[in-house]
Amino acid sequence: MSFIKRHAVGGLSSSPKNKDFQSEGASGGPVLNGKSNTEKHTGAAAAAAGDKxxxxxxxxxxxxxxxxxxxxxxxxxxxxxxxxxxxxxxxxxxxxxxxxVMEGDQPHGKMSWRTSPLHLQGFNKHCGSIVIEYNIPSGMQTVNEQHPKPGQWYSGINRTAYLPDNKEGREVLQLLKKAFDQKLIFTVGTSRTTGMENQVTWNDIHHKTSSSGGPENFGYPDHGYLSRVREELKAKGVQ
CATH class of the missing domain: 3.30.40.10 (Zinc/RING finger domain, C3HC4 (zinc finger))
Structure with missing residues (x-):
């Protein structure tokens, strides 16, 4: 399989036209649309008082x-x-x-990506893919990074994710890059799959870690995925 490009980034009420004047009201003033001047001034004063x-x-x-x-x-x-x-x-x-600007507790690591002719189901047959690689080495939790258990070791992680190599896919890639720079893609905590503590885990921004197999296998086709991940990024202030 041939790859074309490589990139990398280090982690860190308008007024009515016709005025309907009627006969004078009990106050002796003219009535406009059923309300006397006295009533209007009283209402305005009450509103002003309410503002304070x-x-x-x-x-x-x-x-x-x-x-x-x-x-x-x-x-x-x-x-x-x-x-x-x-x-x-x-x-x-x-x-x-x-x-x-939100900033998470994601440990230091690297995000890189490359384009590939690999086709993702659900997209145009001439559409290739963007392959994203995440590498977060193991390390020590610290207070400065706001990790949950400073002084304890955490286990690192390597993950691969896929996006379609089209306009929307490239836009989502840039949003993911921004989120990675703000330390929002990963966090340190308990693994949802193994139950082990002090693990680098996903931080509620879903990725497609398989190029096929559908949603149940974290892959494509999955209609609406790109829109959903945009909403997840927006919830973290990335848009």
């Missing part, structure tokens, strides 16, 4: 202090938001929208 009401922080459930508003429009105490960021990362505690 204290807002409760969704985290501490008390009045917001040093308000911080995220791009999703949710508001929090500055201190509460900082504590939440340290706990769950730069993710809104209410809607889970990512408001910053």
């Amino acid at each position: 009401e204290d807002i409760n922080c969704p985290i501490c459930m008390d009045t917001v202090v040093n308000k911080k508003q995220l791009k999703c429009k949710h508001e929090f105490c500055e201190e509460c938001l900082q504590k939440s960021k340290k706990s769950i990362g730069p993710t809104c505690p209410v809607c889970k929208d990512v408001f910053g």
